[in-house]
Amino acid sequence: MSGPFSDLTDTIFADKSVLSESYQPEEILERDEEIEAFSHALQDVLFGREPENIFLYGKAGLGKTAVTKYMMEELESEVEVREAADDLHVHEINCNGKTLFMVVRRLVNDLLSPDASPFPKRGLGTGDAFDELYAQLDRLGGTHLIVFDEIDHLDDVDTLLYELPRARSNGHITDSLVGIIGISNNYTFRQSLSAKVKDTLMETEISFSPYDAGELRTILRDRADRAFVDGACDDSAIAKAAALSAQDMGNARQAIDLLRVGAEVAEREGDEVVDDAHIEDARTLVQRGRLRNKIRDQTEHAQYILETIAKLEERGDVPARSKEIQEGYERVADAYGATPLTTLKSIQDHLSDLHMLGFLVRHERNKGLSGGQYYEYELDLDPSIVLETREDIVQTAD
Numbered sequence: 001m002s003g004p005f006s007d008l009t010d011t012i013f014a015d016k017s018v019l020s021e022s023y024q025p026e027e028i029l030e031r032d033e034e035i036e037a038f039s040h041a042l043q044d045v046l047f048g049r050e051p052e053n054i055f056l057y058g059k060a061g062l063g064k065t066a067v068t069k070y071m072m073e074e075l076e077s078e079v080e081v082r083e084a085a086d087d088l089h090v091h092e093i094n095c096n097g098k099t100l101f102m103v104v105r106r107l108v109n110d111l112l113s114p115d116a117s118p119f120p121k122r123g124l125g126t127g128d129a130f131d132e133l134y135a136q137l138d139r140l141g142g143t144h145l146i147v148f149d150e151i152d153h154l155d156d157v158d159t160l161l162y163e164l165p166r167a168r169s170n171g172h173i174t175d176s177l178v179g180i181i182g183i184s185n186n187y188t189f190r191q192s193l194s195a196k197v198k199d200t201l202m203e204t205e206i207s208f209s210p211y212d213a214g215e216l217r218t219i220l221r222d223r224a225d226r227a228f229v230d231g232a233c234d235d236s237a238i239a240k241a242a243a244l245s246a247q248d249m250g251n252a253r254q255a256i257d258l259l260r261v262g263a264e265v266a267e268r269e270g271d272e273v274v275d276d277a278h279i280e281d282a283r284t285l286v287q288r289g290r291l292r293n294k295i296r297d298q299t300e301h302a303q304y305i306l307e308t309i310a311k312l313e314e315r316g317d318v319p320a321r322s323k324e325i326q327e328g329y330e331r332v333a334d335a336y337g338a339t340p341l342t343t344l345k346s347i348q349d350h351l352s353d354l355h356m357l358g359f360l361v362r363h364e365r366n367k368g369l370s371g372g373q374y375y376e377y378e379l380d381l382d383p384s385i386v387l388e389t390r391e392d393i394v395q396t397a398d
């Protein structure tokens with residue numbers, strides 16, 4: 001019997017998971033200098049000495065997390081064979097959206113013995129959480145490396161960076177050693193710290209620069225060898241994905257995404273080899289995906305305004321003045337059962353924000369001799385993206 005799946009065979013992918021976000025490469029390519037600096041900073045761990053603090057800086061997708069995971073695994077296996085090294089414990093925590101209390105509490109809970117009850121969410125303060133953290137570190141002993149991802153997002157990072165690195169010299173811990181590894185997208189993070197912390201924090205800084213097209217080609221070729229059936233991906237497709245990502249931000253995640261989506265396009269079209277044209281299509285799809293997310297991030301009323309302009313645009317009624325947009329917006333908001341914003345000024349504020357965010361093009365008009373100046377607006381993206389995204393949002397809300 002033949003069904004919808006019976007004709008499907010995988011002629012392109014040998015192991016698609018190699019192109020997924022969760023895949024951890026066995027080998028890190030094109031980051032020799034960063035790995036060298038990282039090993040140097042970590043070497044004290046092998047001799048049972050207090051680790052250096054390490055801060056990694058760099059924009060998204062430049063390998064900070066991949067390199068850190070790789071270094072931690074390599075260090076863990078080296079520690080096993082070194083007599084002078086203490087037991088090594090690695091802890092990882094993402095600081096985005098967390099308070100200092102939440103972060104310290106999470107660490108305490110990671111360290112507690114499995115039968116102990118978790119540190120309470122309420123009733124105790126950050127000082128109590130630090131006391132418990134120190135007690136647990138000493139209970140376990142050994143060396144603890146704590147990786148704080150997105151450390152610049154932490155609310156009271158000054159306290160963390162004042163307390164933890166000095167825990168031993170201040171006598172809070174005696175039987176354990178602690179090192180901090182901070183990861184941040186923000187190069188000015190260090191400048192934002194208080195003078196007290198800046199003066200006392202001794203750290204090694206490692207900065208990750210954007211990959212160039214050649215480096216991205218090496219990374220992609222290695223992934224492609226594992227991900228695809230032999231001969232299923234043209235070298236020129238790899239070069240194209242590398243070049244497009246290098247032109248943008250030199251982001252390896254983006255380059256890998258282009259390759260994966262390009263291969264999916266080829267597969268859908270029934271082609272057996274991924275080529276440049278598939279990568280071009282992938283770029284359009286990825287860009288559309290990014291725009292959709294950007295639309296979803298807008299407030300409800302900003303989205304109604306975008307939807308209004310998209311509808312005006314489909315009827316050929318753009319560029320439009322804010323008064324016309326307001327009339328359309330009121331109908332759109334009503335249709336969703338929402339109470340529309342009432343003043344023209346609030347619509348104009350939204351329009352100005354949406355223009356700043358790159359959603360709208362704004363034209364300045366003068367009324368000639370009668371004086372006065374006003375603006376007209378139209379979308380700076382395909383109206384179908386706005387309308388489709390809105391439809392999706394409405395459907396998932398139902």
Ligand SMILES: Nc1ncnc2c1ncn2[C@@H]1O[C@H](COP(=O)(O)OP(=O)(O)OP(=O)(O)O)[C@@H](O)[C@H]1O
Pocket residue numbers: 020021023024025027028029030031058059060061062063064065066067185219252253256
């Ligand atoms: N040098 C490299 N060799 C192999 N794979 C890499 C390399 N650099 C990055 N990657 C891959 O690219 C993707 C993004 O890298 P990673 O998550 O390490 O970036 P990041 O700098 O931590 O970015 P973010 O701040 O966005 O988390 C991952 O899939 C990672 O495996």
